[in-house]
Amino acid sequence: MGTGSDKATITKIRAMHGKMLTPSDYKILVSKKSLSEVCECLKNHRKFAGLLSDIDVNTVRRGYLEQLIRKFNFDTFIKLRDFQHLKHEEFYNTLSLRYETEQLLALISSIFSGRKEEFIAGFPPYLIGKTKLDFPGLSQSTSIAELAKMLEGTAYKKPMEQIMQIGEGIDYLGCEIILRTHYHKRVLKSIKTDLPESDGELISKAVRRELDIRNIVNAYRMKAYFNASRSQIKDILLPFGRMGKAKTDALCECPTAQDMQDFIRVNYPVAAALFEKGDFIETQMAEINLKSSKKLLRTQSMPSVYFAFLSLCENEADNIIHIIEGIRYGLPSEKIEELLAY
Amino acid sequence: MGIEKMLLVNIDGSMSELDKALLRCCESGCFHIEPAVSKSADQRSGGLSMLSEKNPYTPLMREMSELCRRMGIETDKTINYSEQGFDTLSDFADYLQSLRDELGALINERQECYKEISEKGATAKQLHHLMGMNTDFEQVFNCKHAHIRLGKLPIDSYDKLEYYTETFFFVPFDKDKQFYWGMYFCTKKDKIIVDEIFSSLYFERIRIPESVHGTPEREYDELCDDVNRLSLRVEEINEALVRFSEERGDEIRRIYALLRFKNNTFDLRKNVASLNGRFFMKGFIPKSRKDSFKKMFSDVNSATLSFLPPNSEPDLKIPTKLKNGWFSRPYISLVEMYGVPVYNGINPTLFVAITYTLLFGIMFGDLGQGLVVLLAGLFMTHKLKNKYGALLTRCGFSSMAFGFVFGSLFGFEHALDPVYKAIGIGEKPIEIFDKTTFILISAVAIGVGIIAISMIMNIVTGFKQRDYEKAIFGCNGIAGFVFYGSVITAVLGMLTGKSFTNTAYVILLIVIPLVCIFCRVPFSIAVKYKKWQLSEDEGEGGIGNFIVENFFEMFEFLLSYVSNTLSFLRVGGFVLCHAGMMLVVMTIMEMFAGAAQPIIAVVGNLFVMAMEGMIVAIQIIRLEFYEVFSRFYDGDGIPFEPVGESLATDIE
Numbered sequence: 001m002g003t004g005s006d007k008a009t010i011t012k013i014r015a016m017h018g019k020m021l022t023p024s025d026y027k028i029l030v031s032k033k034s035l036s037e038v039c040e041c042l043k044n045h046r047k048f049a050g051l052l053s054d055i056d057v058n059t060v061r062r063g064y065l066e067q068l069i070r071k072f073n074f075d076t077f078i079k080l081r082d083f084q085h086l087k088h089e090e091f092y093n094t095l096s097l098r099y100e101t102e103q104l105l106a107l108i109s110s111i112f113s114g115r116k117e118e119f120i121a122g123f124p125p126y127l128i129g130k131t132k133l134d135f136p137g138l139s140q141s142t143s144i145a146e147l148a149k150m151l152e153g154t155a156y157k158k159p160m161e162q163i164m165q166i167g168e169g170i171d172y173l174g175c176e177i178i179l180r181t182h183y184h185k186r187v188l189k190s191i192k193t194d195l196p197e198s199d200g201e202l203i204s205k206a207v208r209r210e211l212d213i214r215n216i217v218n219a220y221r222m223k224a225y226f227n228a229s230r231s232q233i234k235d236i237l238l239p240f241g242r243m244g245k246a247k248t249d250a251l252c253e254c255p256t257a258q259d260m261q262d263f264i265r266v267n268y269p270v271a272a273a274l275f276e277k278g279d280f281i282e283t284q285m286a287e288i289n290l291k292s293s294k295k296l297l298r299t300q301s302m303p304s305v306y307f308a309f310l311s312l313c314e315n316e317a318d319n320i321i322h323i324i325e326g327i328r329y330g331l332p333s334e335k336i337e338e339l340l341a342y
Numbered sequence: 343m344g345i346e347k348m349l350l351v352n353i354d355g356s357m358s359e360l361d362k363a364l365l366r367c368c369e370s371g372c373f374h375i376e377p378a379v380s381k382s383a384d385q386r387s388g389g390l391s392m393l394s395e396k397n398p399y400t401p402l403m404r405e406m407s408e409l410c411r412r413m414g415i416e417t418d419k420t421i422n423y424s425e426q427g428f429d430t431l432s433d434f435a436d437y438l439q440s441l442r443d444e445l446g447a448l449i450n451e452r453q454e455c456y457k458e459i460s461e462k463g464a465t466a467k468q469l470h471h472l473m474g475m476n477t478d479f480e481q482v483f484n485c486k487h488a489h490i491r492l493g494k495l496p497i498d499s500y501d502k503l504e505y506y507t508e509t510f511f512f513v514p515f516d517k518d519k520q521f522y523w524g525m526y527f528c529t530k531k532d533k534i535i536v537d538e539i540f541s542s543l544y545f546e547r548i549r550i551p552e553s554v555h556g557t558p559e560r561e562y563d564e565l566c567d568d569v570n571r572l573s574l575r576v577e578e579i580n581e582a583l584v585r586f587s588e589e590r591g592d593e594i595r596r597i598y599a600l601l602r603f604k605n606n607t608f609d610l611r612k613n614v615a616s617l618n619g620r621f622f623m624k625g626f627i628p629k630s631r632k633d634s635f636k637k638m639f640s641d642v643n644s645a646t647l648s649f650l651p652p653n654s655e656p657d658l659k660i661p662t663k664l665k666n667g668w669f670s671r672p673y674i675s676l677v678e679m680y681g682v683p684v685y686n687g688i689n690p691t692l693f694v695a696i697t698y699t700l701l702f703g704i705m706f707g708d709l710g711q712g713l714v715v716l717l718a719g720l721f722m723t724h725k726l727k728n729k730y731g732a733l734l735t736r737c738g739f740s741s742m743a744f745g746f747v748f749g750s751l752f753g754f755e756h757a758l759d760p761v762y763k764a765i766g767i768g769e770k771p772i773e774i775f776d777k778t779t780f781i782l783i784s785a786v787a788i789g790v791g792i793i794a795i796s797m798i799m800n801i802v803t804g805f806k807q808r809d810y811e812k813a814i815f816g817c818n819g820i821a822g823f824v825f826y827g828s829v830i831t832a833v834l835g836m837l838t839g840k841s842f843t844n845t846a847y848v849i850l851l852i853v854i855p856l857v858c859i860f861c862r863v864p865f866s867i868a869v870k871y872k873k874w875q876l877s878e879d880e881g882e883g884g885i886g887n888f889i890v891e892n893f894f895e896m897f898e899f900l901l902s903y904v905s906n907t908l909s910f911l912r913v914g915g916f917v918l919c920h921a922g923m924m925l926v927v928m929t930i931m932e933m934f935a936g937a938a939q940p941i942i943a944v945v946g947n948l949f950v951m952a953m954e955g956m957i958v959a960i961q962i963i964r965l966e967f968y969e970v971f972s973r974f975y976d977g978d979g980i981p982f983e984p985v986g987e988s989l990a991t992d993i994e
Contacts, residue, residue, distance in 0.1 A: 055520070117542075
């Protein structure tokens with residue numbers, strides 16, 4: 001049972017959840033023919049009306065609209081965190097941590113490609129002042145070594161050292177695995193240290209399951225599209241899942257993509273839905289995670305509700321972006337709808 | 343009170359006289375047109391084909407309507423549609439052309455002014471954000487080495503500018519909730535990369551019109567001056583158009599009305615069929631207008647009129663024209679809200695008028711407030727020409743009458759005492775809070791009376807329609823009436839201690855009617871078709887099904903007798919509620935000093951009148967619709983809509 005303020009936060013979150021886009025809203029949105037129509041529609045929606053009130057729907061840019069929606073989510077979580085006075089507990093900074101990791105990866109990618117301006121252009125401005133990392137300073141680095149040096153006094157010292165240890169064969173994928181492993185490690189650690197045991201168990205279960213699903217998708221793709229070997233697949237999998245070493249090894253050893261599907265159906269039925277809609281494995285992954293988040297949202301544990309709401313909001317933002325992208329590329333509404341998880 | 347008797351009229355004549363015939367139908371004001379060939383009769387229409395010509399008056403009417411709108415001429419207020427010299431289509435086309443010649447230039451100029459005002463206004467709005475620039479646009483755009491762009495940058499993106507090491511400057515002049523308004527400049531050789539950077543930062547460029555050269559301040563002022571000058575010109579044009587409208591408005595209205603009349607008359611052709619150069623049309627007229635209608639066609643030489651009984655063509659649904667006296671006429675709208683009665687049904691308007699007025703008076707009984715409602719009704723009738731005014735007048739009068747009985751004048755419960763003494767009564771007839779039981783019992787008694795009358799109306803309608811289930815055996819038929827009356831009488835007897843129920847009473851007046859209601863379907867089939875059958879559809883369910891179905895229906899009927907009767911308790915409830923609310927107003931008034939008391943009395947009265955008046959009005963409609971109409975009234979009829987009348991309404 002939570003405290004009084006926990007209940008207040010749960011109530012607040014549930015009220016906010018009630019304002020989110022509904023399936024019928026999505027049906028309306030996918031039927032729109034242009035960005036301005038989507039923007040107009042969102043402008044009339046109770047959740048986004050305030051955010052978009054001053055936006056000129058005729059001149060708004062796609063990227064700016066996406067940025068505004070992501071920023072809105074980010075600000076919502078900062079407000080919720082501060083409402084509970086939990087600024088100093090790392091668990092409640094999960095979103096910042098995730099964005100930090102994403103941006104570090106984007107920076108590394110731009111260093112590899114030599115197109116620094118791409119990183120600056122894509123950097124979400126609402127992170128300025130909200131993260132401990134000095135991204136304007138970091139963006140000046142011209143090599144991974146230089147970046148590692150600049151991150152020495154931060155929590156990213158260790159992963160950067162791991163990256164540097166790779167030496168000559170250093171590549172983006174290697175950096176991604178190390179940084180994402182680091183992120184999940186921090187999240188799981190914060191769940192263990194910052195939350196009561198019962199709450200922690202619930203969330204940790206959800207996070208580990210999400211990791212399993214992500215690993216299965218990655219392994220399947222590697223096998224289906226690149227016919228990767230056992231060791232290649234194993235290298236890209238993130239640790240901390242709930243599947244266990246034996247099952248993970250068995251998955252990696254499957255000779256074909258079809259064998260992988262069969263293996264998952266028997267040994268990890270929760271993820272069987274991934275293969276139900278053929279090419280839409282990403283959407284199916286989002287649907288599975290969505291289901292799990294909705295389940296968490298119904299609990300009486302405030303951290304679980306907070307965590308679930310975070311996932312739901314991110315999913316909603318992804319859906320809106322899929323719609324905008326779909327309209328941009330002239331996809332028919334039924335095709336766009338297949339990309340959405342709701 | 344009643345429903346007008348109808349006749350079906352078939353008209354046929356030479357196609358050359360079709361327009362004349364249609365005109366006569368419209369002028370008669372009593373012809374309800376029906377399609378000459380009904381859809382279901384298509385196969386046996388004997389070669390008749392419906393006319394489907396394109397209406398040539400429509401484009402002219404639309405253009406003239408638009409012209410009137412632009413000139414501010416209210417076309418809906420046209421009174422008369424007769425105008426000399428306008429017979430053919432070309433007469434209207436010529437008139438429209440003359441209007442175009444006279445007004446086209448002015449209207450077009452005004453349109454141009456509006457367009458220019460809109461464009462210049464938008465530019466001025468943007469320039470307003472660039473006021474801090476203090477440099478001529480001409481100078482800015484003529485720079486040889488610097489590349490300059492004016493526009494707005496999202497506030498979030500502004501914070502990212504420090505990330506870039508390229509040489510450029512962004513100078514903000516203004517800031518609103520989401521954007522910085524300003525300009526960026528860089529060297530011409532960096533133009534491509536800097537444009538790309540700003541594009542990635544969602545910079546939205548403002549395109550300054552070529553006509554703008556000076557500083558934003560000066561240009562802004564000039565644009566504002568231009569907008570003002572144009573606005574003045576628009577005003578001048580408007581004045582000229584108003585003068586024109588004043589001089590020629592009536593004439594235009596009349597001609598427009600005639601054009602619309604011609605257009606609508608032509609539209610009626612879609613109900614007309616033709617064969618071998620002759621037209622055929624049909625419709626309903628009130629029986630009482632037969633002779634005058636026939637007389638109107640005396641100058642249509644080729645026309646032949648044949649009058650038939652209204653039910654001659656089973657495909658056609660006979661329209662209903664309600665006959666109402668001066669008292670019940672305002673209540674038609676309430677009845678029509680539920681639906682129009684069928685032709686062989688019953689007109690409930692008078693019954694609604696009496697019960698509505700009576701119930702309103704009881705529930706909203708206050709001499710003073712009733713007077714206000716009455717005056718409001720008179721004002722609405724005579725000044726605003728609102729159809730609900732007459733209804734308010736009647737309700738207000740009833741409210742005054744019952745207010746006098748309750749002795750209430752704007753909530754002052756003893757203000758009328760001297761009047762009672764003067765007329766020799768001594769005190770007010772009913773002291774509400776002393777006679778609550780009496781008021782509630784009276785309310786139920788009124789309800790019983792209204793329900794009983796509704797049942798009688800249902801019996802009459804049932805016999806008129808030869809529906810024996812409805813008239814004799816139904817829960818609102820003779821059986822239901824006998825049962826309801828007997829139960830009420832028995833209850834009354836028990837309450838007054840004069841019980842006169844005995845076995846014969848119970849069997850004859852309660853059990854037998856209940857059996858009749860239970861077996862209403864087979865009994866009515868037996869009466870009508872002289873055979874025994876459990877349901878209308880042979881073979882539908884067995885005896886078990888019949889018993890289960892009717893058991894639950896009986897249960898529902900019995901429950902509805904009780905609930906419908908008790909529903910009238912609300913009438914008494916509102917009497918108490920009204921008195922209670924006014925008591926609160928009086929108590930609050932007494933809590934304050936002398937100067938505030940009149941204000942509280944006025945505000946309190948206004949509040950009670952507005953709130954309770956509305957609730958009472960709605961509650962009575964609810965009682966009428968649920969407790970009364972549901973017993974005898976279907977509202978499945980179609981209203982009698984004579985073509986002439988609807989056209990005249992259009993024009994007016």
